[in-house]
Amino acid sequence: MKDIVIERAEVFTLGPDVTRFRLAGDMGEVYETLTLVRLHSSCGLEGIAGVTTYSEHCFDEALGLAIKPLLPEVLGKNVNQPEIIFKHLMSRYNSMAPKPQSAIDIALWDLKAKAEGKPLYQVLGGNRDSIRSYASTPFFDTNAEYINFVSELLTLGFNTVKFHTWCELDKDLALLDEIEKAFGNQIDFMIDLEERYDLEDAKIIAKRLEDMNCIWLEAPLLDTDIKGYSILRENTSVPILPAGNTLLTPGLMQQAIEQNAWDALRTDVTYAGGFSGCRPIAELANGNQLPLELQSWGYTLTQAANLHMMLSIQNSVYFEQAMPYASHEALCNTPIRTEAGIVKASEKPGLGVEMNWDKMKSQTLWHYEIGA
Structure with missing residues (x-):
């Protein structure tokens, strides 16, 4: 070149x-x-x-x-x-x-x-152009609003949903009951607790999730509470992930791996040093036989960077589609949208994003x- x-x-x-x-x-x-x-x-x-x-x-x-x-x-x-x-x-x-x-x-x-x-994921060494996607909800004030929103998501082709909840144990348990009653085994889901639980409440909700189609429990504790995460993992079969916003280097993540704190690594390419900073993190995850589940809540440019990183490696399973769509497509002519539970990267050169x-x-x- x-x-x-x-x-x-x-x-x-x-x-x-x-x-x-x-x-x-x-x-x-x-x-x-x-x-x-x-x-x-x-x-x-x-x-x-x-x-x-x-x-x-x-x-x-x-x-x-x-x-x-x-x-x-x-x-x-x-x-x-x-x-x-x-x-x-x-x-x-x-x-x-x-x-x-x-x-x-x-x-x-x-x-x-x-x-x-070339599309960026190809320059990074990737050979797949699509990945499974889950809908990531905002917070709602009532259980009924959650149920109605998920029902709409099903009509859009989603079969996997991540819930942002009250982050209060009693209210979150009640929401889980409503989800189970409304959808049974119809959806797989994640719960994001925004680092707001203590260890004892985290154990209780993790135990409840063991009986449901829960893919992972995200950010129950502060990312820096590595000891707490280790104890939580010892007490549940539900996969446990961090928020991914605080420990942003391979060296810090290695400490969590050594203490068996998480079932997967999690970060954001736009926070953890771009592609040059995130590729060593992907290597660390792969070397320890862990998934690297990137977050991509944000505007289209943020989503695109994380999507291309996901497609360049084999140990990312899900793309996070921030919903509703319109709130994250501002100022962009080429939004990223999920179809039938799958999201594909643009085949245009680079990120494939055109701004207005x-x-x-x-x-x-x-x-x-x-x-x-």
Whole structure:
């Protein structure tokens, strides 16, 4: 591949105008900020990436500001070896590492794949173009709303659902009763507890889930409570996964593996160092015969990065489809949608995502450009 040199770089902090939801009973409406990196090359091709971050009360503009001091480091760089650029960026002072480096790394890989004329998952070494998908629900105020929402999901072709719940034991157990009554063995499901349970309550709900079609119990405890996770796994047959937002490097995850804390590794490519940072995590999972179940709740650019990573390895089983669709398709002309329980990657070069740059202008909170 000929040399592709970065000549100009931009970062946008975007506040999409979408319907907002909650993800737990004690949580306010979640503002999902899209921080977008756009790299312009000497040959006219562009690489893009987007990180979705979550906050209450207002949009969070911090990530864009953390990316800003890293952008001068990529000007003049050749995109043929993104891992080398990533290693350099990780050696720079930055208060939010590895999230800022993640966005830049993904944009570099997107640009590299476009230069090669291939979908990104193929450049990463993947040979499958689709994966099973589950619908990831928001929080609802009543059990009836959950049941009605899942009924709608079934008509859309989903047969696997992840529930974001109250994260209160009594209410969550009542919801499980309603799910069992309404759907029996018709659906497989996961429960996401947003790191809000203590160990004793986690044992109780895990015991209840053993009698149901539960694929995994996600984030019952803080990700850092490795000892608690180890004890929980000893007391249940239900697969246990972390949230995947805190322990973001292979070294930290290795400690959890050594203590038998989880049944699978979990992270987000847009948080854990992009593709260059996440590939060693995938190798770690594979070497320990564990799945790597990536999260992809967020806007289309976030979903696409995780999807291409999943398709590049063999030990990811599920794609997380954030629902409802419309709230996560803002500013994008090429949304990712599940059909008959399966999601496929775009066959266009790179991530395969096309943004609506004109529409972005009215929803840009902050913009920075260098190299113009």
